Amino acid sequence: MADIAVELAGVELFAGLVPEALGRLAERAYVQRVGRGQVLFIEGEPSDTFLLVRSGRLRVFRDSPQGDELTLSFIEPGATIGELSVVDERPRSASVDAAEPSALVAVPSGVVREVLRSSPDSMWHVAQQLAAKVRQLTDTTADLVLLDLPRRLGKLILEQAVDAGGGRLTTTFVTSQSGVAAMLGVTRQSLNRALAALVRRGWVRAADGGRLEIVDAAALRRFIAS
Structure with missing residues (x-):
């Protein structure tokens, strides 16, 4: 329980809580483990738990009436799910599954x-x-309206890039x-065409293990901003 209290203390939502209050949350919390591809909940279901990602990665998505699926975001370790429903007590606004095996700290929403x-x-x-969250949604909406696909893809590649050493930046998509x-x-076909365009310009290239190596990050940033 002490370990969970320490983890909850790092959640921004709980930044104003005293140790006693964090202890009350930890007393009711439990650890939930999910395998890759396992669905945690579906859009429209009652929101009865607040979740903190301890390890792994979760995917937030929505389905259209036509059966199309749109991935909204990925939830990394240290991030949380369920803040909105804690406040307004409404059902889940999106579906969530595990992009990889994950461990979660779950707290009943009513307790929170x-x-x-x-x-x-x-x-x-x-x-x-x-x-x-409103600012994040504003940025996402602006990207969809103002940036074409190659620029959106370039921005995503830069956002998920990591330092591979030797001044190299690489991106590995977990999905x-x-x-x-x-x-x-x-569509996947449109994505492949956009990626091929970035490769032709010499800004990125394929690397081992399904990675993308960013050859010219400065040029890619200028392209996105143009």
Whole structure:
């Protein structure tokens, strides 16, 4: 329980809570483990748990009435799911599955609401968290409207790049090509054409292990901003 309390203390939503309040959350928390591809919940289901990703990676997605699937985001270790439903007590706004085997710290949503209501300072942090999500959604909407596919793909490659040493930046998508296409709201064929265009310009190239190596990050950033 002490370990869980320490993990919960690192959650921005709980930044205004005193140790006693964090302890109350930890007392009711439990660890949930999910395998790759396992669905945690479906859009429209009751939201009865607040989740902290301890390890692994989760995928947030929505399905259209026509059966198309759009990946909205990936949830990394240290990030959380369920803040909105904690506040408005409405059903899940999207579906979530595991992009890879994951361990989660789950806290009943009702317990979270009870603890937050007891701390005026914590409500300020809740407002800040919701404001950050609105800004993120604004940026995402702007990208969809203002950037064509090659630029959106280039931006995604840069956002997920890691330092591979020797001044090299590489990107490895944890999802399939179909998953990346869904994230960008396009078909797999369109994604392949956009990637081929970036390769032809000499800004990225294929590397071992399914990685993409960024050859000229500065040129890619200028392209995205143009």
